[in-house]
Amino acid sequence: MRLSAVFGLFLVNYCSGALMINITNLSVHYRESLALDKVSVFIEEGELIAVVGPNGAGKSTLLKSIMQQLKLSTGCIDLGHRCLKDIAYLPQSHQIDRQFPITVREFVSAGSWQRISFWRAFGCTEQRLLQEALQKVNLIGVDDRQISTLSGGQFQRMLFARMLMQDADILLLDEPFNAIDAQTTEDLMTVIHDCQRKGKTILAVIHDLALVRRFFPNVMLIATQLIASGTTETVMTGENLAKAGYQYLSSEMQPLNTECSVNSLSPTELPFYGRNIS
Numbered sequence: 001m002r003l004s005a006v007f008g009l010f011l012v013n014y015c016s017g018a019l020m021i022n023i024t025n026l027s028v029h030y031r032e033s034l035a036l037d038k039v040s041v042f043i044e045e046g047e048l049i050a051v052v053g054p055n056g057a058g059k060s061t062l063l064k065s066i067m068q069q070l071k072l073s074t075g076c077i078d079l080g081h082r083c084l085k086d087i088a089y090l091p092q093s094h095q096i097d098r099q100f101p102i103t104v105r106e107f108v109s110a111g112s113w114q115r116i117s118f119w120r121a122f123g124c125t126e127q128r129l130l131q132e133a134l135q136k137v138n139l140i141g142v143d144d145r146q147i148s149t150l151s152g153g154q155f156q157r158m159l160f161a162r163m164l165m166q167d168a169d170i171l172l173l174d175e176p177f178n179a180i181d182a183q184t185t186e187d188l189m190t191v192i193h194d195c196q197r198k199g200k201t202i203l204a205v206i207h208d209l210a211l212v213r214r215f216f217p218n219v220m221l222i223a224t225q226l227i228a229s230g231t232t233e234t235v236m237t238g239e240n241l242a243k244a245g246y247q248y249l250s251s252e253m254q255p256l257n258t259e260c261s262v263n264s265l266s267p268t269e270l271p272f273y274g275r276n277i278s
């Protein structure tokens with residue numbers, strides 16, 4: 001009986017494809033300092049989730065933990081039948097050496113390193129995928145340039161092109177829109193939505209709450225602990241944001257659970273929250 005229940009669970013998790021990442025009781029310390037505290041969350045295949053929380057909430061720590069870059073203090077992260085090579089991870093762009101002597105084309109091509117080998121060189125298929133990736137992020141024409149010559153927006157587009165080349169099932173994006181212009185953000189959001197339509201599971205750390213409300217169907221709100229997770233509408237309430245340590249800054253800016261509709265606001269009118277440091 002017990003065995004069949006376990007087998008049933010296996011079937012649900014592995015055959016339906018519902019399970020993508022199961023995080024159970026995850027705690028992470030940096031020396032004595034607690035960065036994540038008993039976080040448990042179940043991420044389903046094909047979900048598009050914004051990871052939201054104030055500075056120091058543990059968002060990057062969560063992504064790094066999934067990437068097995070950190071030692072877990074407690075808990076575990078189950079990727080089902082997938083493994084690290086099924087994940088494309090975009091760290092914060094300041095963590096990438098922009099002075100490294102490499103062209104855009106070479107950098108993006110490196111996304112396919114797991115598929116090519118001594119026996120399988122960078123052939124016609126990879127060339128086609130490379131062209132498609134560059135086209136999708138609108139970088140045709142700059143592909144022969146050194147990466148050090150790119151603008152901030154072009155650099156971020158290039159990181160996305162590399163991620164497309166990797167063609168992984170799970171995408172972890174750490175602040176992909178940090179300090180880039182509105183047009184690039186819109187273009188790259190289109191790329192993200194395309195990826196989701198293809199069934200990829202996507203977690204993106206996003207600071208701009210207006211952007212989250214416009215583009216992300218699901219949210220994981222963390223402040224060392226998990227405050228809430230679920231649909232954007234149910235998670236992004238004033239109460240939850242206050243619990244996470246966000247402070248309400250302006251009287252005309254309303255949280256989601258009031259009559260103020262995000263769709264009816266222009267970008268300049270959209271709510272902005274800052275960290276409550278009192």
Ligand SMILES: Nc1ncnc2c1ncn2[C@@H]1O[C@H](COP(=O)(O)OP(=O)(O)OP(=O)(O)O)[C@@H](O)[C@H]1O
Pocket residue numbers: 030031033034035053054055056057058059060061062
């Ligand atoms: N290498 C490290 N050594 C010590 N403490 C660290 C280290 N990396 C992160 N921390 C601390 O762990 C906590 C969580 O950091 P993390 O970078 O995960 O937060 P975050 O939510 O991504 O923050 P931000 O929005 O500011 O990027 C913070 O208090 C941070 O100072």
